[in-house]
Amino acid sequence: xxxxxxxxxxxxxxxxxxxxxxxxxxxxxxxxxxxxxxxxxxxxxxxxxxxxxxxxxxxxxxxxxxxxxxxxxxxxxxxxxxxxxxxxxxxxxxxxxxxxxxxxxxxxxxxxxxxxxxxxxxxxxxxxxxxxxxxxxxxxxxxxxxxxxxxxxxxxxxxxxxxxxxxxxxxxxxxxxxxxxxxxxxxxxxxxxxxxxxxxxxxxxxxx
Numbered sequence: 302x303x304x305x306x307x308x309x310x311x312x313x314x315x316x317x318x319x320x321x322x323x324x325x326x327x328x329x330x331x332x333x334x335x336x337x338x339x340x341x342x343x344x345x346x347x348x349x350x351x352x353x354x355x356x357x358x359x360x361x362x363x364x365x366x367x368x369x370x371x372x373x374x375x376x377x378x379x380x381x382x383x384x385x386x387x388x389x390x391x392x393x394x395x396x397x398x399x400x401x402x403x404x405x406x407x408x409x410x411x412x413x414x415x416x417x418x419x420x421x422x423x424x425x426x427x428x429x430x431x432x433x434x435x436x437x438x439x440x441x442x443x444x445x446x447x448x449x450x451x452x453x454x455x456x457x458x459x460x461x462x463x464x465x466x467x468x469x470x471x472x473x474x475x476x477x478x479x480x481x482x483x484x485x486x487x488x489x490x491x492x493x494x495x496x497x498x499x500x501x502x503x504x505x506x507x508x509x
Contacts, residue, residue: 317489318376319345319446319482320353320415322434323360323425324454330360330426331451338425339367341448341478346373348482353378353419355411355434356401357393360426365397377401378418380411413437420444420489423481426452432461439469444488446481447474 321341327334342364345352352368354361356377365375377398381387382405388395395401404411408430416422416437421444424435435458438445449455455474462472473484 315493316351317349317421317486317493318351318353318419319485319489320419320422320434320438321345321361321364321425322355322416322422322427322431323364324427324431325357325359325361326428327359327363327426329452334360334426334451335363337448337450337478338363339370341423341425341482342367342369342373343371344478344482346371348486350482350486351376353415354398355380355408355415355430356387356398362394362397364425369397375399378411378415379403380406380408409433416443417441420493421446421485423448423485424454424458426450427454432458435461439465439467442471444485445469445472446485447472448478448481449474449476 323338324330338360342352346368351374352365353376354365356379368375375398379387379393379401381391381403383403384395387393387401387403404414406414412434416434422434422438423446424431425448431454435445447455447458471488473481473488475481475484
């Protein structure tokens, strides 16, 4: 069967990347939360999207498990400066990731690089770190998906939106992982740059 991942095109920039943000500790996430995380990861892989996470435990790790089970690609952005610091100081995993980028910027700086390196962000069960990644993505005008489930974060993010006094037409939500991924993908594709070509003056122009 052909791979859904588009790594062979002549430009190499058409591959969609989505960050999944979520809590490293999932005791508050409710029943079946980790199963829902894994199914989200599987759906990301099925739709040919590269998963990007904060290279952490909990919800993002289970999403990565689902992505790898479905034959997908998983990339992590670590707060640590090295693999040794990642494992020994931050106590973070190296499993279920094809590539880990060691930022050395701690959690707040990692969050900025993480969300800016992707086309969209999906927020699942989370805590304050997920809110931080959500607000950074919002300010950067990213496509955002709110993954609803047996946890509080979905309603909390919607409340933030209601009180933000900032309209945003790039946010989708839902509890069906297949539809949620399809919906955020549609938002991303509205503005995705397909290729660059040379104009008659010798410069470059984007084609969306």
